[in-house]
Amino acid sequence: MNASTSASTAVPPGILTVGEHAHWRLAWLSTVDHKRIGVLYLLIALGFFVVGGLEALFIRLQLAVPNNTLVGPDTFNALFTMHGTTMIFLVAMPALFGLANYFVPLMIGARDMAFPRLNALSVWLLLFGGLLLHFTVFTGPPQAGWFAYAPLSETAYNSSQGVDYWIMALLVLGIGSVATGVNLIATVLSMRAPGMTMKRLPLFVWINFVNSFIVIFALPVLNAGLVMLLMDRQLGTHFFVAREGGSPVLWQHIFWAFGHPEVYILALPAFGIISEVVPVFSRKPIFGYEFVAASSVAIALLSFGVWAHHMFTVGMGRAADTFFAIASMLIAIPTGVKVLNWSATMVKGRLRLSVPMLYAIAFVIQFTLGGLSGVTHAEAALDWQTKNSYYLVAHFHYVAVGGVVFAILAGIHYWFPKISGRMLSERIGRWGFWFMVLGFNGTFAIQHILGFMGMPRRIYTYPDFANWGWMNFVSTVGACLMGVSALLLVLNIVRSLLRGQPAGDNPWEAWTLEWATSSPPPVHNFEALPPIHSRRPLWDLANPQRPDPVVGGDAIASPDRLRISMWSLIGSEAAFFGTLILVFAYFNISPPAGPNAKSSLDLTKTALFSVCLFASSFTLWRAEVAEYRRSQSGMLGWLVLTLALGGVFIVGQGMEYWGLLHGGVGVNVNLFASSFYLLTGFHGFHVICGLIALLLVLGVAARGDFRQGKPSPLKSIGLYWHFVDIVWVFVLATVYVLPRVL
């Protein structure tokens, strides 16, 4: 330990560890360290932020004056499609994931995430997805908007491959995000340090934990929709083509069932950052920890019940409009509680107005504005006027930029000293802050009024109506100021890395565990942890005469991370299959013309191979029992039997497909066929994945005891296998049985 201290004084602190200067490229490429992965996330986000920001600048320059021709209509449409997709999926989410990756393990006193290699996979999937999306520069970019409403996103109206790459990119990003969500849940549940009970979690950790559930339940819904759109485009199905029996409104339901929770996937971690920064710079604990924590759960739950407020103008009918209006308005309550809690934390504090706090204060004010204009959108009748107008553009930028981006900037300024070991310049930071506040509000405040005056979003130019010209020009000037602020941020970071003041362990005198280690932290994170009895262990350490009241008991439960992750994955998969089953039910409640479930499917044969699948759940359970009893041969025998039964099922399904295809029931024949292949195909794919996993276990187990004292992976894979079988119960009922009974 002495050696490492002296070495780190010889070499100035930096994100590169001593001795890695020689082969730093390999060190970063092969890293599984959550801190480096966090930094990679942040760097990727910064890179794409530059791209998305330039796109935004071109959008604003084109709109600076009426009838402008800086870029043509198609270029403009590509610009805003890419801008939206990039900023949401490649900037905001990665930046927040990056901060969570870096600081969740540190804040709970863990050595790393629960699954470091899965973590590395997530970050590289992110980069791959981003490159896939930007590969469209060569194929013709997507021009259907970031929510790709059908039928505009169908091949008939968007024939270039742009939309296909867009779909593939989002699928890749979605899978990576689910992996991150699973990883964070397992980390928080199983990796906490002694004394760090769930009741003592820092709010940033708690909120990221809650948020991870939204991630794992919402993203699969998008993935299901993306697969359907891809099938429409590549296999000639008609899920979203009205005149062929499909439904463009269904795409909207699926997209927003993901899309609205996505808003909270961005907003909740931002709340988490603010809930850390405001107390530290007010020198007081957060006002009403329990209310902030509970309101996050309330928001997460409500976020799944409000999606159709994006669809008040598609003609859902009065009842649906009314339901989603009140559901959406309810979200204002837990959100309002949070805003008041942050404000109350500042009251009677000793405010230190450092740059992170400046961003946090601006966040509270701007997010309040964005939230209030959100309430006006929840009032369905108002949305009938303002939807798709610049008032809406202003609203969601107040939430996404004035809220989320400002919180990310607060977080970056707050935690940069920990990450790099050096302070950012306060002076450049302040300049950057004021440019950002001025630029942001200059850009978007005036857009509220443009919306009132009837300016729709996504128009590449506009007539020279009274006041439209100068208002748009003001907006463009604001965007340029934001650009200056972004440059200042990059300048500040580079300057600090080169010759910033060394930060020390705890430059802000903060109270959470990440400040209890060196800056930057060593690979193993902590030399020693302080005792944890409250939510602010470092406060207790610094103020032994007035420590925080002890919160609950010290005992913590650390469930097996494999099982936790498998349960999370199962939850995520359930959302995916739930969507597919609903889609099948939707298209087959009244059978479409042509082949249908009754006429084409053979229940007897299917029942036969279904029995095999169900039996395989039993045999796998026997294998687990045999393993528990340490009977190696018994376990191997039951495993082989499970594999055989699963194999029979797959062969049976293959034969059914063969028969259907030869009977002229191709995937694009009608919506019965499309939804049938979609649902059973994905189930079959999962069975095959399960078989491969079991085969691997069998192979390892055949060579001896694979547990080596650790919890058995067979249990987790068993969970997955049982889940796949249970899904088949629902599929069997929906696809084979119900159409006969009804």
Added chain:
Amino acid sequence: MPQQAQCHFGRRSSAAPRGNHYRTLAESPWVFRETSPFGFGENPIAAAFVGARSEFIVPGVNGASGSIFHPQSAEAHAIAHLFTITLIICAVIFAVVLGLVVYSLVRFRGREGEADPEQIAGNKKVEIVWTIIPMIIVGVLFALTVQAMQVSDPPLETKPDLVVIGHQWWWEIRYPNTGIVTANEIHIPVGKQLSIRLDTADVLHEFWVPQLTRKMTTVPLLGNHVWMEARKSGVYEGVCSEFCGTQHAWMRFQVVAEPQEQYDAWVRNQQRKAPETATVAAARRGWRLFNDMTCVNCHAIQGTPARGTAGPDLTHLASRRTLGSVIVPNTPENLRRWLADPQQVKPGVKMPNFKLTDEQVSDLVEYLGSLK
């Protein structure tokens, strides 16, 4: 003889006040392209303030695009009313939050070396109070919303007075009761509540006239509808507000609300079929061109063999205020530019450049100009 067409167009433009937005609209995108390599047609600062100068009066009410806060129908009024109440409530809430923050900033600024304050971790009573207050506010706003929804979106009872069909990127307007078919220009009598059925020929569009009615998406086969009414005569701006592809920006339309007699006169004129042949030689040549070329595949002219439906009905083209979904005013010069190369006036429009000779263009302008 060309004078006649000229005269006709002259009458049209004199109907709108001189120096109106046509002057700026006439500077359609391609003009800018010719004059400026940087895309800005003129000094951007000057250009930015053009809109504020009063001589550029647009044909909308009050010389503006029309705001949702200047409603001219019961439907739009109900929404504007609810909006005003909501904004006042929101302003009060915002003032409270801003007040708390500013109060803290002024009163509780920390000084160097000062000890940390009393560590207050919360107050259950206060929390409960400020959870309940938003609940009450939400309840009130919800009740008001339901009320406004009833007024601004009455159910459709009878068959529609109007059918509006969105196309990429223009609006087809059909009057089922009179059989009139027109495009991008909806004429309505003042003070009558009309029901409009919305449909689409291709992708989703969205029908929106901020001053007259709520917006509603045109979804294939769904049969959405809105109610619309204008209390005052005037020209109201309408627009497609759902992104629908390349020329979404120029999928505008206008609602012309007229007193009943004027509206009736308009109906009588629209019901006339086009003359079989033209009296002017040039127009006759134009008519032959129109029939011999592929124009008839997309356009209909009632009373002639032209029966196409992909493009706008041209039976009374010359009576319309604008071309290309309100991208340029309907003047012979603009019609000439359009026919010479529609792609230059409205890039991406479905009508291709037919590479007509100047003479052919003149003949077609002559003929189309006669379709009053």
